[in-house]
Amino acid sequence: MSKNIRFTRTTTFAMLAGASLLLASCSGGGNSGNGASEGGSASSPGASSPSASASAPESAAASPASASQASASPANASPQEKVTLSFWYGWTGPEGEAIEKLIKQFNDSHPNITVKGLSQSDYQKQLTAITGGNPPDIASQFGQNVAAWGTKGAMIPLDDYIAKDNVDLNDFIPGALVSSQYDGHTYALPIAMHFTMLFYNKKMLADAGYSAPPATMTELKEYAEKLSVVQKDGRLEVLGLWPGIDSYTFSQVYGGKFWDPDTKQVTPDDPGFKQAVQFSKDLWDKYGSENLDRFSASLGKYQSAQNPFFSGKYAMTIDGEWLPTFIKQFAPSLDYGIAPIPYSEDHPELKNAGNINTSVLYIPKGAKHPDASWEFIKWFTDKQQLVQFTAALGNLPTRASTLDDPSYDAVPGFKEFTDYAKSPNLKSFPSLPFFSEYSDALTKAVNDILRGKTTIDDGLAGVKKTIQPLVK
Amino acid sequence: MSTRTLDRPVKQSTPRQRKRRIFWTGAAFASPWIIGFLAFTVYPFFGSLYYSFTSYDLFSAPKWIGLANYRAILSDPSFYKALSNTFYMAFIAMPIGLVASLLVALLLNLKVRGITFYRTLYYVPAVIPIVASAILWTWLLNPDYGLVNIVLRSVGLNDPAWLLDPNYTKPSLIMMGLWGSGAGALIFLAALQGIPQQYYEAASIDGAAWYRRIWHITLPGLSPILLFQFLMGLIGAMQIFTESFILGGGANSGTMGGPDQSLFFYAIYLYQNAFIYLKMGYASALAWILFVIVVLLTLVVLKTSARWVYYGGD
Numbered sequence: 042m043s044k045n046i047r048f049t050r051t052t053t054f055a056m057l058a059g060a061s062l063l064l065a066s067c068s069g070g071g072n073s074g075n076g077a078s079e080g081g082s083a084s085s086p087g088a089s090s091p092s093a094s095a096s097a098p099e100s101a102a103a104s105p106a107s108a109s110q111a112s113a114s115p116a117n118a119s120p121q122e123k124v125t126l127s128f129w130y131g132w133t134g135p136e137g138e139a140i141e142k143l144i145k146q147f148n149d150s151h152p153n154i155t156v157k158g159l160s161q162s163d164y165q166k167q168l169t170a171i172t173g174g175n176p177p178d179i180a181s182q183f184g185q186n187v188a189a190w191g192t193k194g195a196m197i198p199l200d201d202y203i204a205k206d207n208v209d210l211n212d213f214i215p216g217a218l219v220s221s222q223y224d225g226h227t228y229a230l231p232i233a234m235h236f237t238m239l240f241y242n243k244k245m246l247a248d249a250g251y252s253a254p255p256a257t258m259t260e261l262k263e264y265a266e267k268l269s270v271v272q273k274d275g276r277l278e279v280l281g282l283w284p285g286i287d288s289y290t291f292s293q294v295y296g297g298k299f300w301d302p303d304t305k306q307v308t309p310d311d312p313g314f315k316q317a318v319q320f321s322k323d324l325w326d327k328y329g330s331e332n333l334d335r336f337s338a339s340l341g342k343y344q345s346a347q348n349p350f351f352s353g354k355y356a357m358t359i360d361g362e363w364l365p366t367f368i369k370q371f372a373p374s375l376d377y378g379i380a381p382i383p384y385s386e387d388h389p390e391l392k393n394a395g396n397i398n399t400s401v402l403y404i405p406k407g408a409k410h411p412d413a414s415w416e417f418i419k420w421f422t423d424k425q426q427l428v429q430f431t432a433a434l435g436n437l438p439t440r441a442s443t444l445d446d447p448s449y450d451a452v453p454g455f456k457e458f459t460d461y462a463k464s465p466n467l468k469s470f471p472s473l474p475f476f477s478e479y480s481d482a483l484t485k486a487v488n489d490i491l492r493g494k495t496t497i498d499d500g501l502a503g504v505k506k507t508i509q510p511l512v513k
Numbered sequence: 514m515s516t517r518t519l520d521r522p523v524k525q526s527t528p529r530q531r532k533r534r535i536f537w538t539g540a541a542f543a544s545p546w547i548i549g550f551l552a553f554t555v556y557p558f559f560g561s562l563y564y565s566f567t568s569y570d571l572f573s574a575p576k577w578i579g580l581a582n583y584r585a586i587l588s589d590p591s592f593y594k595a596l597s598n599t600f601y602m603a604f605i606a607m608p609i610g611l612v613a614s615l616l617v618a619l620l621l622n623l624k625v626r627g628i629t630f631y632r633t634l635y636y637v638p639a640v641i642p643i644v645a646s647a648i649l650w651t652w653l654l655n656p657d658y659g660l661v662n663i664v665l666r667s668v669g670l671n672d673p674a675w676l677l678d679p680n681y682t683k684p685s686l687i688m689m690g691l692w693g694s695g696a697g698a699l700i701f702l703a704a705l706q707g708i709p710q711q712y713y714e715a716a717s718i719d720g721a722a723w724y725r726r727i728w729h730i731t732l733p734g735l736s737p738i739l740l741f742q743f744l745m746g747l748i749g750a751m752q753i754f755t756e757s758f759i760l761g762g763g764a765n766s767g768t769m770g771g772p773d774q775s776l777f778f779y780a781i782y783l784y785q786n787a788f789i790y791l792k793m794g795y796a797s798a799l800a801w802i803l804f805v806i807v808v809l810l811t812l813v814v815l816k817t818s819a820r821w822v823y824y825g826g827d
Contacts, residue, residue, distance in 0.1 A: 165788040165789075168571060168788060168791075171571075171572070172571045172572065189791060190572075190791075193570045193571070193572040193573060193791060194572040194573055195571075195572050334674065334677075334678055334679075335674070337674075337677065338656040338673075338674025338677045338678060339656060339657060339674075341657065347657075406572065475790070477785075477789045477790050478790050481785070485774065488773060488774075492773065
């Protein structure tokens with residue numbers, strides 16, 4: 042169930058999580074035993090420079106002056122002698138092949154640089170490689186880790202490169218770009234993004250007498266209740282909407298903030314977020330944990346024809362841009378629609394809200410040829426490559442100028458998503474160095490709140506108490 | 514080196530010198546292991562002790578903060594949650610597994626036709642890596658189409674959601690453990706065969722029933738091995754990680770610790786702190802607390818074992 046409140050990940054990572062278990066766990070398991078000491082053996086080299094500049098109180102994003110310290114080494118321009126770069130990316134299978142295709146194009150067009158790709162979905166490996174002083178030259182990451190890794194000096198800031206090559210950061214979708222930035226520095230560039238919208242089963246809605254999807258939160262609740270089929274003993278047969286909705290997305294609906302930059306306070310008790318949790322809680326309590334658990338245990342696999350939305354167990358679902366591709370694959374006859382996330386009547390100005398997650402590329406600290414690495418990242422985030430990459434994966438592009446590219450016409454459902462991507466109310470969880478802790482604490486709290494182990498106020502106050510001390 | 518010594522004009526070396534030379538030669542031969550042990554066990558061991566007193570994020574230099582990590586841990590609800598889940602595995606799941614291996618060993622000690630085949634059969638799961646068996650069990654325990662529930666339904670029993678229901682996740686792990694009890698059984702079996710046959714013969718002549726023979730001969734005879742297995746099981750259970758890691762979907766899944774944190778074990782929390790939150794100092798302190806807990810438990814078991822372990826001899 043926590044799966045449903047937590048971030049919905051990309052297809053990529055959903056699939057990857059399954060496919061890469063073997064790899065991840067073998068190494069992960071090995072690490073855990075004496076993990077504490079592994080980093081220790083090699084903590085010395087250059088642990089200071091990037092983080093030093095990161096903590097400087099500058100605010101102008103990407104201004105050439107702001108990152109002067111960080112650029113001490115990569116002074117001269119494009120490399121003259123031949124270099125070979127290693128590139129660790131988290132994608133596997135067909136998605137990995139799409140990356141390899143791009144790598145080949147890059148190598149063909151850049152005689153001096155040879156990039157060697159490695160599908161390495163155990164992201165913790167990057168940590169040990171960086172602390173061990175032998176990192177890849179380019180690596181992929183989740184956007185939400187950038188602040189943590191960037192401020193700790195694991196990522197080389199890209200500010201100077203961006204300034205030097207006049208990369209137009211304004212073309213990046215703001216909600217996607219901010220996840221790669223912290224305290225005025227850009228540590229990575231987003232290459233793909235994800236957010237969720239409302240999917241609804243047209244037939245089930247029509248049978249219940251609805252001709253249009255719910256537009257407001259009140260309607261969403263009404264639809265959810267009316268579309269559910271509950272037996273006399275409380276057993277669920279059909280759910281209008283799974284109550285453990287993604288509280289980050291719905292927090293945006295109510296204008297919820299998780300962080301107050303002025304007072305440097307985490308604000309899990311923000312009224313907007315509270316409202317989102319309350320919405321979930323009301324719906325949850327209508328059925329109760331026991332019935333919901335039993336129901337959810339009976340549901341089929343996400344990536345199969347038994348996906349509850351495909352099989353009519355859910356009348357509506359909140360899901361990402363990859364879902365239409367799955368529907369086409371697993372349930373081609375499903376008559377469905379994609380609609381904006383409903384808005385709250387109290388906040389009509391926040392229509393078309395959503396929560397963005399990104400995948401990013403960065404240069405790890407200690408990379409031997411940062412200039413060449415940047416060359417690759419710059420090339421990869423160019424319009425043309427970005428479109429090729431995201432269209433192949435069925436992920437959303439991160440540059441506004443690519444949203445109307447005809448390459449996406451072939452991807453099912455993308456029209457709705459690329460249009461929605463233009464909404465100014467798409468935000469992302471604030472970029473914070475303690476994101477993982479914060480997010481885990483929120484997930485735990487929401488779980489306890491829904492299951493009645495604590496109240497909303499107590500639960501969220503508990504999060505604040507745990508997380509606020511992490512603010513530096 | 515030794516040849517050179519031989520070629521030299523004869524120079525009488527004292528026994529003491531010879532002894533010393535033998536020592537150093539031996540040390541040189543053992544040096545690959547010694548170096549490895551120092552670099553990969555001793556150094557990390559004390560390194561983690563040092564880091565446990567620091568705030569260390571892997572990338573910047575560690576900052577000495579004294580006992581702050583330990584103090585924070587003691588008021589960390591997640592620590593207690595993880596500890597109680599882990600104790601469940603150590604004190605409920607592990608003994609169940611131990612008894613099961615013992616029973617299997619007793620069965621495998623029977624003199625029936627084809628016993629080597631059965632022995633092989635029971636040992637096979639022990640050869641399968643935990644990762645593979647965990648994935649296998651997620652299929653078997655699938656609430657809808659898993660074999661376990663198909664069987665349960667066919668005999669009209671309740672079909673729990675196993676790995677998806679917080680109340681059933683740990684029992685599921687116990688079941689997975691039972692399946693692999695052949696490994697422990699093998700050790701018990703070896704010990705069983707070491708119990709002198711004449712004890713049983715004498716007991717039979719005196720008219721002791723089979724259960725009395727087990728209670729008065731087999732168990733005392735096995736007790737040193739039982740102690741060993743119990744201790745190893747305890748230490749292993751305190752560090753349980755892989756099953757939960759796999760079933761929770763791995764490090765980047767956001768579902769680490771399983772449904773409703775029911776598989777949130779100590780080692781999972783440690784891993785989370787070290788490799789996801791990048792709090793190496795905190796993780797090191799957690800590791801040391803675990804180490805102390807394990808040492809204390811081991812001591813308690815060893816101390817009380819004098820009462821029930823029988824080492825034979827006259």
